[in-house]
Amino acid sequence: MTYIEKPVVPKVVKLEEPTATEREVLNMMLNTGSDIYQGACKKRGSTCKDEYRKVCGVAYMDPKDMARLGVSNWDTVKVTTDWGEVIVSAVHSRDAPHEGTIFIPKGPWANVITSHETYCCCDPTYKGIYCTVETSDEEVLLMADLMRAVYKKYVVDEETIPELESLGEMPVYKKK
Amino acid sequence: MAYEPPVTDYDEIVENGTCAFCGCNCDDLDFLVKDGHVVGVRHACRLGASKVMEDMDQRLLVPMIRDENGELQEVDWDTALDKAAELIANAVRPIFYGWSETSIETMKHGIRLGELVGAVLDNQATICHGPSLQAVQNVGYPVATLGEIKNRADMIVYTGSNPMNSHPRHLSRYSTFPRGWFRQRGRFDRTLVTMDPKYSDTAKMSDIWIGFEQNGDYGFYNAIRAALRGKEIDQDFVSGIPKEDIMELAEAMKNVQFGALYFGLGLTHTLSKQRNIDMAIEMLADLNKYTKWVLTPMRGHFNVNGFNIFMAYEMGFPYGVDFCRGYPRYMNGETNTIDLLTRKECDVFMVIAADPGAHYPGGAVKHLAEIPVIQVDIHWGPSTEIADVVLPGSFIGVECAGTSYRMDGVPIHMKKAVDKPETCRDDEWIIRELHERVQKIKAEEAAVASK
Numbered sequence: 001m002t003y004i005e006k007p008v009v010p011k012v013v014k015l016e017e018p019t020a021t022e023r024e025v026l027n028m029m030l031n032t033g034s035d036i037y038q039g040a041c042k043k044r045g046s047t048c049k050d051e052y053r054k055v056c057g058v059a060y061m062d063p064k065d066m067a068r069l070g071v072s073n074w075d076t077v078k079v080t081t082d083w084g085e086v087i088v089s090a091v092h093s094r095d096a097p098h099e100g101t102i103f104i105p106k107g108p109w110a111n112v113i114t115s116h117e118t119y120c121c122c123d124p125t126y127k128g129i130y131c132t133v134e135t136s137d138e139e140v141l142l143m144a145d146l147m148r149a150v151y152k153k154y155v156v157d158e159e160t161i162p163e164l165e166s167l168g169e170m171p172v173y174k175k176k
Numbered sequence: 177m178a179y180e181p182p183v184t185d186y187d188e189i190v191e192n193g194t195c196a197f198c199g200c201n202c203d204d205l206d207f208l209v210k211d212g213h214v215v216g217v218r219h220a221c222r223l224g225a226s227k228v229m230e231d232m233d234q235r236l237l238v239p240m241i242r243d244e245n246g247e248l249q250e251v252d253w254d255t256a257l258d259k260a261a262e263l264i265a266n267a268v269r270p271i272f273y274g275w276s277e278t279s280i281e282t283m284k285h286g287i288r289l290g291e292l293v294g295a296v297l298d299n300q301a302t303i304c305h306g307p308s309l310q311a312v313q314n315v316g317y318p319v320a321t322l323g324e325i326k327n328r329a330d331m332i333v334y335t336g337s338n339p340m341n342s343h344p345r346h347l348s349r350y351s352t353f354p355r356g357w358f359r360q361r362g363r364f365d366r367t368l369v370t371m372d373p374k375y376s377d378t379a380k381m382s383d384i385w386i387g388f389e390q391n392g393d394y395g396f397y398n399a400i401r402a403a404l405r406g407k408e409i410d411q412d413f414v415s416g417i418p419k420e421d422i423m424e425l426a427e428a429m430k431n432v433q434f435g436a437l438y439f440g441l442g443l444t445h446t447l448s449k450q451r452n453i454d455m456a457i458e459m460l461a462d463l464n465k466y467t468k469w470v471l472t473p474m475r476g477h478f479n480v481n482g483f484n485i486f487m488a489y490e491m492g493f494p495y496g497v498d499f500c501r502g503y504p505r506y507m508n509g510e511t512n513t514i515d516l517l518t519r520k521e522c523d524v525f526m527v528i529a530a531d532p533g534a535h536y537p538g539g540a541v542k543h544l545a546e547i548p549v550i551q552v553d554i555h556w557g558p559s560t561e562i563a564d565v566v567l568p569g570s571f572i573g574v575e576c577a578g579t580s581y582r583m584d585g586v587p588i589h590m591k592k593a594v595d596k597p598e599t600c601r602d603d604e605w606i607i608r609e610l611h612e613r614v615q616k617i618k619a620e621e622a623a624v625a626s627k
């Protein structure tokens with residue numbers, strides 16, 4: 001099956017963890033990289049669709065960290081690094097346990113917060129970045145809306161961005 | 177997951193197609209074609225199949241230019257090509273980036289155009305395996321083809337790589353599962369080792385998983401090297417791995433007949449970058465005192481290696497080649513795309529078969545939002561959202577033939593299976609047209625200047 005609605009993720013079991021004291025903000029390490037769902041969706045070309053948001057705009061977290069933060073699958077969280085902040089959905093990682101690290105598949109969402117620092121080695125630092133994770137009630141943006149909100153290339157008045165209509169899940173252009 | 181019945185409704189089968197996705201370049205695919213469209217793919221993995229059976233909703237079909245309101249507007253080919261040629265001809269510091277998902281034949285015209293206008297030609301290696309290429313320049317490169325590894329290797333190590341997610345058929349077609357000449361029992365004759373901080377999908381099916389700490393690669397390889405050289409390791413844990421385990425692993429690696437190490441972006445994207453790979457290669461040099469070990473970088477796109485080989489052959493440097501002085505230059509940290517963008521040097525950016533909008537760090541994309549961007553690609557993607565001129569290309573390996581290089585440097589001919597949409601053009605044609613048009617503009621300028 002090549003089309004999916006969203007990645008299959010394990011269900012979070014809220015563990016009775018004596019150490020899992022609830023926290024408002026988690027200090028974590030961020031990794032980004034490719035993932036099979038992200039690869040399949042990206043190269044098929046479905047980047048405007050909701051599916052791309054569901055496979056790339058997610059932070060794969062350890063269930064214990066999710067318990068500490070009090071979030072369940074597909075709740076939104078705000079991830080902040082020195083380079084920016086982005087809203088993504090928190091989901092249970094299939095590679096858990098990896099307490100203290102989160103994984104965001106590479107894509108426009110992850111790259112708002114990765115480091116462009118190359119240290120003269122040509123390659124940006126996409127992995128091993130310090131970040132904070134906190135709960136949020138904002139929505140994860142669709143790809144086109146995210147690109148508009150973050151890079152503002154063709155926005156006339158930046159103040160109006162939150163009120164602008166969504167660009168939707170299909171390409172928008174003027175036909176002849 | 178839902179059961180999907182096999183596809184039985186098709187007109188013809190095109191055999192021996194090549195997958196245009198990852199560096200495995202699987203060349204045994206069968207495309208099931210109906211009414212000029214691929215409706216099914218046999219033998220490909222999930223990634224390959226999803227790319228070949230593309231999403232037509234987002235296929236770029238017509239050339240487009242941004243109008244004054246910032247909206248993309250459909251135009252005819254002449255207008256779009258003239259606009260792009262004009263931007264390129266008047267640029268001071270253009271970058272032509274991408275190339276990894278197109279054919280070597282297209283790159284040939286790209287080099288001509290780059291030399292003509294003094295551009296920087298760079299490919300995805302600059303954000304993935306660039307440090308590997310630097311390490312190869314630093315300390316060498318004991319290579320082997322994938323076939324040799326399949327026939328001989330009895331230990332396979334994946335480090336900082338998760339092939340079950342990014343190269344799904346790598347294990348089954350080339351490294352671990354297939355039977356080889358000297359490995360008649362296939363999987364049973366081989367030991368699979370994964371070194372990765374994450375318990376990845378590949379680690380889950382390995383015989384040995386070494387989950388060293390995040391950013392611990394450099395220390396870990398050094399510890400193995402020390403063990404190989406018979407030195408005492410004086411810490412109890414190195415990068416989170418107990419000393420005894422390191423000694424045991426070093427001993428196991430010494431005692432195989434033929435070992436193969438595959439490394440991925442886990443090494444190049446962390447802090448020590450090319451020094452990690454220096455160390456991995458030197459570890460292999462140490463191992464080669466006892467037995468035979470080889471290594472191969474896990475290249476991501478099907479032709480990312482092709483650009484590096486082609487550029488190194490033609491111009492002497494693998495990527496980040498700068499023609500602004502009229503001759504090819506290459507300087508890490510200076511002539512690479514990310515550095516040029518974050519320093520805000522570039523004034524026109526052309527992207528060919530790549531997606532910087534999705535895959536560059538935000539700091540670099542911010543500069544792309546300030547300059548004209550020309551996009552040559554097959555799908556509407558994040559880069560289209562920031563593109564000023566869009567030129568729809570064709571799909572190499574499905575709609576048009578071409579040459580590509582596999583991750584081990586074996587060139588592969590990718591044949592054509594179906595016709596491209598009528599309104600699209602081949603990448604090769606687009607770049608050649610741009611070259612001719614820029615040449616014309618330059619000739620006119622020269623004529624005016626000489627008067």
Ligand code: SF4
Pocket residue numbers: 195196197198199200201202219220221222223224225343344345346
């Ligand atoms: S392993 Fe790579 S080349 Fe082979 S079918 Fe899968 S994506 Fe294509």
